[in-house]
Amino acid sequence: MPRSIWTGAISFGLVTVPVRLSPAVRRQGISFHQLHAHDGARIQHRRFCSEEEREVPREEIVRGYELEGGRYVTVTDEEIERLDPDRTHTIDIERFVDLGEIDPVLYDSSYHAIPDGEIAAKPYELLRRAMAQSGRVAIGRVVIRTKEHLAALRPTDDLLTVSTMLFPDEVVPREQVELPTARGEASDDEVAMACRLVDSLTGQFEPERYRDTYREQVLELIECKARGEEVVVEPAAERTEPAPDLMAALEASIARARDGGEGPGAGGDGDTNGSRSGRARARA
Secondary structure, three states: OOOOOEEEEEEEOOEEEEEEEEEOOOOOOOOOOOEOOOOOOEOOOOOEEOOOOEEOOHHHOOEEEEOHHHOEEEEOHHHHHHHOOOHHHEEEEEEEEEHHHOOHHHEEEEEEEEEOOHHHHHHHHHHHHHHHHHOEEEEEEEEEOOEEEEEEEEEEOOEEEEEEEOOHHHOOOHHHOOOOOOOOOOOHHHHHHHHHHHHHOOOOOOHHHOOOHHHHHHHHHHHHHHOOOOEEEOOOOOOOOOOOOHHHHHHHHHHHHHOOOOOOOOOOOOOEOOEOOOOEEEOO
16 A cells, blocks of 8 residues: 555544545656666766765755855755644645536646544545535645645545645646647538547547556567567658648548547557557567
């Protein structure tokens, strides 16, 4: 079971629910170490003091905020904790909203809120059932690792899930996004054909159908090399250029979807539009 990264309470009016937060996701990336190419030895990243020109132990390292002129102000964990201890250990629910009102771009990380102790069991279940029946999401604030986040609480089966959110000023405004000066105009027939393509690819969202096929290919490459097999990397196929006849491309896409073609990552090899990155295979 993932360890708890935060311990505190959900504040719901005058009701307090002691909870622990544990990560709801487990990243499955592939981690590489840095090695010296000449002898294969690990590269070490040391904490080095630029003034005394020596390596320093972790206990001698403090947190510093840079000011103008290269000056720093040091701040300790205890000093930050004393600023407002209640805020660092409480998720204050401020209001309830409909889930559809939240722009997904605001979501950051997700955690499971687990009732902390027997005293938390009843108020936890009370909040969970009330939210499930009302169909609402709770919006509050939480401080995790010295950063305050907006937080969305929602019932998921028999648990409450907390998703940290960005504040609006952390999102790049749409008016700052550079768009091409020439805007394409689609005809009504093209839009209707595109809607048919959308309909042909519409279905229930089944997360288990999707795999990280790129990660699988990298692991396959590593396993081949670990067995001492000679690896041949096939050249990448040329990328397919956009079809000049948009209607013909839409019709072909609908036919492919009707014949059972699947999107990338859905149990296939992840290729789409005929493009494919180079793949490795062992030479017999």
